Amino acid sequence: MGETLAIINCSQLVTLAGAKRPRTGGDLRQLAINEDGAMLVRGEYIEAVGRRREIEGLINANCEVVDAGQRVVMPGFVDAHTHPVFAGIRANEFEERASGATYREIAAGGGGIRSTVRATRNASQNDLVKVGKRYADWFLRNGTTTVEAKSGYGLSLEDELKILRAIRELNEQTPLRYVPTFLGAHDVPAEYKSRRQTYINLVINEMLPRVAEEKLAEYCDVFCEEEVFTTDETWQILSAARCQGMGLRIHADQLSLTGGAKLAAELSCATADHLEHTDSTGIMALKAAKVQPVLLPASVYALGSAKYPAAREMIDAGLAVVLATDFNPGSSPTPSMPMVLSLACTQMKMTPTEAITAATINAAYSLNRGDQIGSLEKGKRADFVIHDCEDYRELAYWFGVEHPWRVYASGKLVLTRSVSEARP
Numbered sequence: 001m002g003e004t005l006a007i008i009n010c011s012q013l014v015t016l017a018g019a020k021r022p023r024t025g026g027d028l029r030q031l032a033i034n035e036d037g038a039m040l041v042r043g044e045y046i047e048a049v050g051r052r053r054e055i056e057g058l059i060n061a062n063c064e065v066v067d068a069g070q071r072v073v074m075p076g077f078v079d080a081h082t083h084p085v086f087a088g089i090r091a092n093e094f095e096e097r098a099s100g101a102t103y104r105e106i107a108a109g110g111g112g113i114r115s116t117v118r119a120t121r122n123a124s125q126n127d128l129v130k131v132g133k134r135y136a137d138w139f140l141r142n143g144t145t146t147v148e149a150k151s152g153y154g155l156s157l158e159d160e161l162k163i164l165r166a167i168r169e170l171n172e173q174t175p176l177r178y179v180p181t182f183l184g185a186h187d188v189p190a191e192y193k194s195r196r197q198t199y200i201n202l203v204i205n206e207m208l209p210r211v212a213e214e215k216l217a218e219y220c221d222v223f224c225e226e227e228v229f230t231t232d233e234t235w236q237i238l239s240a241a242r243c244q245g246m247g248l249r250i251h252a253d254q255l256s257l258t259g260g261a262k263l264a265a266e267l268s269c270a271t272a273d274h275l276e277h278t279d280s281t282g283i284m285a286l287k288a289a290k291v292q293p294v295l296l297p298a299s300v301y302a303l304g305s306a307k308y309p310a311a312r313e314m315i316d317a318g319l320a321v322v323l324a325t326d327f328n329p330g331s332s333p334t335p336s337m338p339m340v341l342s343l344a345c346t347q348m349k350m351t352p353t354e355a356i357t358a359a360t361i362n363a364a365y366s367l368n369r370g371d372q373i374g375s376l377e378k379g380k381r382a383d384f385v386i387h388d389c390e391d392y393r394e395l396a397y398w399f400g401v402e403h404p405w406r407v408y409a410s411g412k413l414v415l416t417r418s419v420s421e422a423r424p
């Protein structure tokens with residue numbers, strides 16, 4: 001049966017309860033907030049959600065009661081696009097970019113992703129797990145309980161397997177839930193620069209079958225960009241991944257309009273991610289194929305660009321928008337979903353309600369877990385956060401702040417922080 005836990009005295013219980021599908025249009029603004037809400041958790045799952053009086057009627061002597069102290073309680077964030085397993089950092093490039101160098105110039109000089117690939121190849125699986133735990137803690141401290149986790153800094157059979165095995169270990173050893181994605185086509189490694197097709201064949205004929213055989217990834221992703229993988233090459237790789245039973249995601253139209261969104265629609269990918277340069281034709285194609293756009297404003301911000309994706313146009317077109325951090329050591333060194341909410345509201349003119357929906361239930365659907373996480377409803381996993389604020393809009397309003405007071409994953413308290421009782 002498991003232990004029971006009652007959460008009472010919430011200022012707002014933000015449930016996101018609703019239709020069992022990704023939210024679009026006006027539904028993005030329906031958070032299903034229970035102002036006098038309470039919740040009962042049994043073991044790893046939510047047993048009941050209701051008014052405080054109803055839930056208090058279910059409490060017995062063995063039940064632990066958590067008084068939320070008139071704070072916001074909501075689902076843990078689901079971060080549907082991260083690169084959380086890598087060695088080394090790139091603070092040096094950050095300084096170069098601050099001094100005027102572009103991401104492309106740094107990459108052309110052997111820096112950028114290649115420096116992370118060199119460091120990650122030199123690291124052991126154990127090294128990667130160790131440092132990965134540090135980042136897992138960062139995610140939890142910001143209220144994230146599930147991340148999609150991509151490989152892609154190995155770019156050889158053994159190194160890609162090493163990263164995916166590290167992700168599996170992190171999933172087992174930390175309270176954070178990892179949904180693994182194989183991104184062997186993150187870049188063409190230096191040693192294959194003049195033999196691109198040879199590398200693509202390696203991905204298709206050796207890496208994909210091994211990853212599938214060891215069940216190391218649920219999804220396959222490709223960095224589709226003019227100087228990385230062309231749309232034709234992306235098509236080859238993702239078609240092969242589909243034959244291995246994997247779901248598909250694409251890094252699309254980030255640095256230029258390459259046609260990645262249109263390709264995502266042709267292949268019926270689960271998601272098309274980035275989309276900074278996607279035009280109306282691409283947006284209509286995504287709509288027709290029900291592909292979810294994953295928008296990553298923190299990477300636009302961190303690259304010092306002003307070219308944010310057309311979130312409003314996507315919402316108006318009826319797309320089930322998702323927000324994610326793109327956590328990685330180069331273009332988006334942040335694990336903070338609240339920071340992403342802030343950017344979504346200030347730079348892409350999403351409302352706080354739309355941003356929260358995009359960061360929870362819609363993200364869960366994009367990872368094929370809409371029936372398990374992303375909202376607080378009976379039968380779902382008890383992944384929830386008590387934030388140290390009274391109003392859900394504060395999550396996007398204050399920025400650069402760690403809001404969580406307590407974080408629960410599968411019904412277990414996994415993080416707690418001392419907070420002030422003072423109120424504005």
Ligand SMILES: [Zn+2]
Pocket residue numbers: 081083251326328
């Ligand atoms: Zn990415």
